[in-house]
Amino acid sequence: MSYTQLKRVDLIFDTEATTKDILQTAWSKTNEQIVNELLESGLKGRGGAGFPTAMKWKFTSEQAEKERYVICNADEGEPGTFKDREILFKVPQKVFGGMAVCAKVIGATQGFVYLRGEYRFLLKELQKQLDDFHAILKALSINFNITIIMGSGAYICGEESALFESMEGKRGEPRNKPPYPTIAGFRSKPTVINNVETLVYAFMITKHGAKKFKDLGTADSRGSKVFSISGDTPKAGIYELELGMTVDQFVEEFGDGDTKAVQVGGASGFCVPRKKFKDTIIGFEGVPTGGSMMLFNSSRSMYNVLHNYLEFFEEESCGQCTPCRVGCQQLIKGIEAVKKGEKHAVYLDQLMKLSQTMKITAKCGLGQSVANSFSSIVDNFKEEMIY
Amino acid sequence: MPEIKDLVKGLADTHGRTRESLIPILQGVITHENYISDEAMTEIARELDISAAQVYGTATFYSFLDTQPRGKYVIRVCKTITCAMKGKNLIIQELEDLLKVKLGETTPNRKFSLLETNCLGWCHKGPAMLINDEAYTELTPEKVREIINEYIKK
Numbered sequence: 001m002s003y004t005q006l007k008r009v010d011l012i013f014d015t016e017a018t019t020k021d022i023l024q025t026a027w028s029k030t031n032e033q034i035v036n037e038l039l040e041s042g043l044k045g046r047g048g049a050g051f052p053t054a055m056k057w058k059f060t061s062e063q064a065e066k067e068r069y070v071i072c073n074a075d076e077g078e079p080g081t082f083k084d085r086e087i088l089f090k091v092p093q094k095v096f097g098g099m100a101v102c103a104k105v106i107g108a109t110q111g112f113v114y115l116r117g118e119y120r121f122l123l124k125e126l127q128k129q130l131d132d133f134h135a136i137l138k139a140l141s142i143n144f145n146i147t148i149i150m151g152s153g154a155y156i157c158g159e160e161s162a163l164f165e166s167m168e169g170k171r172g173e174p175r176n177k178p179p180y181p182t183i184a185g186f187r188s189k190p191t192v193i194n195n196v197e198t199l200v201y202a203f204m205i206t207k208h209g210a211k212k213f214k215d216l217g218t219a220d221s222r223g224s225k226v227f228s229i230s231g232d233t234p235k236a237g238i239y240e241l242e243l244g245m246t247v248d249q250f251v252e253e254f255g256d257g258d259t260k261a262v263q264v265g266g267a268s269g270f271c272v273p274r275k276k277f278k279d280t281i282i283g284f285e286g287v288p289t290g291g292s293m294m295l296f297n298s299s300r301s302m303y304n305v306l307h308n309y310l311e312f313f314e315e316e317s318c319g320q321c322t323p324c325r326v327g328c329q330q331l332i333k334g335i336e337a338v339k340k341g342e343k344h345a346v347y348l349d350q351l352m353k354l355s356q357t358m359k360i361t362a363k364c365g366l367g368q369s370v371a372n373s374f375s376s377i378v379d380n381f382k383e384e385m386i387y
Numbered sequence: 388m389p390e391i392k393d394l395v396k397g398l399a400d401t402h403g404r405t406r407e408s409l410i411p412i413l414q415g416v417i418t419h420e421n422y423i424s425d426e427a428m429t430e431i432a433r434e435l436d437i438s439a440a441q442v443y444g445t446a447t448f449y450s451f452l453d454t455q456p457r458g459k460y461v462i463r464v465c466k467t468i469t470c471a472m473k474g475k476n477l478i479i480q481e482l483e484d485l486l487k488v489k490l491g492e493t494t495p496n497r498k499f500s501l502l503e504t505n506c507l508g509w510c511h512k513g514p515a516m517l518i519n520d521e522a523y524t525e526l527t528p529e530k531v532r533e534i535i536n537e538y539i540k541k
Contacts, residue, residue, distance in 0.1 A: 079467045082508040117451045118507050120520040150414060153451035155505060169409035171448040228510065230469045236511035267468075294469060294510070308468045312505055318448075 006253050007242040009216065009224035011204050012087060012094075012197065019093040020136050022207045026101045027140065029206070031061065034105055038202060040210035042222030047073060047158070047195030048265060048290030049365070053202055056192050059182035061106045063190040070102045070111040071186060071193040075163060077116060077155040078266035079312060080292030083226040084196040085119055086238045091200065092129040096146055098199030100137065101206050102192050103144045111146040112186070114163050117153045155316035159364050160185070160193045162318065173318045174364035197226055197291070217243035221283030225291065231263075232256050232297040246286075248277040250293070258297040261380070266292035267309040268369035271302070273380040302381040303339060307332065309373050317366060324367025327358040331374060338385060345386045348378055394419055395430040404435050409445055413452050421461065421500075422453040450504065458493045460538055463504035463517045470506075470513035478514045479503070481528040485535050499538070 026034065038054035045051045060068060072095060076084040088095060099111045115123065130146055137144055149167055151157050157166045161175035164186045185191025194202070201223065205213050213223040221243040230236045233254045251259045262272050264280075264287040272280050272287060280286050282293075296305060314328040334351040337343040355371035362368045378385055398415040402408040412431055416423050423446050432439040446452045453461070464470075464479055479490060479501075486499050493500040509515035512524035523534055 076508060077506060079506040080469065080510050081506075082510055085508050116508075117449075118504075118517065118522075121522055150411075152410065152414060152449035153504065154449050166410065167407065169406040169445065171445055173448075230510035230513070231472065238511070292510075300472065304471075305468055308466075308471055312467060315505060 006245055006249055007216075007224075009240045009242055011208075011213070011224060012200050012226055012240050013090055014204075015091065017207055019097050019133065020140070022094075022097055022203060023100060023136065023140060023142070026097075026104065026203075026206045027142070031105045034101065034206060035061075037205055037210045041205045041213040042210075042217075043198070043201050043205060043213065044222070044284065045195055046197035046201065046225060046290065048078065048268070048288065050284050050288055053194065053198055056182055056194070057102055057105050059180075060190045060192045063183060065190055066107065067187075067189045068106050068108040069186050069189060069191045070099050070106065070108050071163070071167075071191060072099055072111070072113040072196055072199055073158060073160065073163060073193050074119070074196050075114050075116045075151050075158040076196070077118075077158050077316075078268060078290055078292050079309070080230055080263065080266045080294040081228045081290055082230075083228045083238050083291045085122065087196050087200060087226065088115075088119070088122055088126060092126055093133050094200045094203050095196055096130060096133045098194070098201075098203035099146060100142065100144050101203060102194065102199070104142075106190070106192055108192075109143050109145065111144065112167065113146060113148045114151060114157070114167060115148055116151045116157075120150060123148065123150070154318075155312075156318045156364075156366055159366060162364070163193065164191070171318070173320045174366075176363070195290070218281070218283060218285065220285040221281075225289075227289075227293050228291045229254055229293045229295070231293075231295040232259065232300070233295045243283045245282055246278060247272050247280045247282060250282060251277055251295070254293075255295060256297055258299075259295050260298045260300070261296045261302065263292070263294040263296070263305070263373070265289040265372070266294075267312050267373055268366070270372050271305075271376040271380060276380075302377055302384045303335070306335065306373065306377045306385070309377075310335070310370075313366065313370050321361075321363040321367060323358045323361040324363070324370070327354055327362070327367065328370060330354060331370070335378075335385060345382075348382065348385060352378060391420075391424065391426050392430055395427060395434055399431075399434040406435070406437065409435060409437075409442065410449075410452075413442075413446050413449075417452060421457040421459060422455060424454075424456075428454075456493065456497070458498050458500040460498060460518050461500045461502065463502050463507070465505070465507040465509065465513065465515045466503040467506035467510070469510040470515055473513040475514045477528055478516065478526050478531055481531045482535070485532060499535075 157172040162172040166172040181191045355374040359371040402411040
């Protein structure tokens with residue numbers, strides 16, 4: 001399928017059908033039907049990592065342990081991402097609905113929403129919406145209950161196993177994997193943990209069937225996605241777009257006419273320079289994103305951008321594994337030294353090696369992904385790092 | 388400190404006394420006291436029957452669980468890239484002038500603390516800040532002055 005132009009989609013924020021209607025549709029289907037539709041739709045996780053949603057649900061439902069949980073990951077902390085806040089603000093019941101459908105499939109009776117501390121102002125309204133939702137469940141005789149858990153300002157808790165640790169009352173330090181959450185998640189029980197947006201798509205696929213979603217996007221990146229667009233753009237905001245566009249098409253629509261780079265996927269994502277706009281697809285076949293799209297025009301120093309990202313990682317690193325804890329510190333020191341002329345420019349190659357080492361040896365996605373922005377910015381804007 | 392003791396006991400009655408209750412209790416202490424003192428941590432450890440080191444370890448992990456004395460209103464200005472590009476430094480300068488404190492400090496009357504924080508999720512409406520749980524976006528020095536004046540009256 002060739003992608004010709006940006007297409008606005010309205011699956012997430014559409015409120016045509018009521019929550020109750022969609023729940024009734026879901027409950028008229030068998031669990032196999034729901035999983036097969038999800039599989040057919042090609043829905044992949046919308047938090048960034050992109051694991052097929054149907055498989056998560058299926059694996060969890062197949063576990064011997066009967067105590068199972070469904071968790072909504074609303075710890076949206078990636079720089080440049082703010083779509084989950086909007087989704088929770090505008091269509092919270094669809095998020096809860098997605099959780100209920102998941103609970104039906106995996107046989108869970110308890111669900112949790114882990115909301116980041118920065119979004120505490122949402123809590124009051126969210127709790128009210130949740131009470132209404134529980135009333136709908138009761139009217140339909142569905143035995144499922146959701147509790148909202150508040151985070152307290154830690155980016156790393158968006159990593160699923162760190163999130164479980166946090167919910168268990170501990171420091172948010174990621175666990176070793178395997179075992180994966182589908183086998184041992186929250187309280188070491190089989191757990192499905194999905195991003196806010198993923199749950200809404202799952203809910204809408206249950207309503208519309210697989211086709212409507214599958215017909216959108218490309219072979220590797222099916223459907224649409226909610227993008228958070230910020231930086232040097234006259235159209236900053238939240239947009240649901242069909243997947244499969246190139247960065248060039250994106251910049252054509254959202255750029256300010258002077259875009260020199262786009263950071264796709266936030267601080268842990270990749271920087272795409274102007275010369276690569278045409279050949280880079282936004283999606284799992286090119287540069288994946290959890291929704292974060294930051295545009296930089298030619299007035300911006302990419303050294304400052306990288307420095308800001310590294311400071312972010314250095315602070316948010318949980319500190320338990322050495323590659324990430326020490327690596328982030330050394331990368332900052334290193335680029336500062338090169339900039340000041342204390343180190344020769346070839347030292348950047350050493351730093352690149354260090355970032356690659358972090359990619360291989362760090363325990364979780366945070367430490368592993370520092371190399372993404374580091375190498376893509378240093379590679380493409382070397383002169384800005386030196387002079 | 389009897390008040391802390393009562394507060395912690397009340398919070399433990401509400402949230403339970405398991406390890407999973409720890410963070411909700413710490414959050415409750417913040418709501419009432421603006422920070423978690425050593426006394427509060429020891430008291431929580433006693434209520435939950437875990438070591439004080441575990442309470443300390445957990446509290447110090449999370450950036451919103453302050454263990455330093457803080458003012459009644461904690462101002463957290465977003466310092467991540469897009470807010471930085473849209474003039475975060477001017478906002479901090481204005482706040483420093485208004486409150487007569489430096490970044491990281493608390494006013495002598497214990498009313499305001501001025502801090503920086505990582506991405507608040509308002510990148511399209513930067514610069515942004517939180518005052519306690521309330522979010523303020525698309526800030527300008529003028530807007531900041533108005534907001535702070537309102538808080539000074541409170």
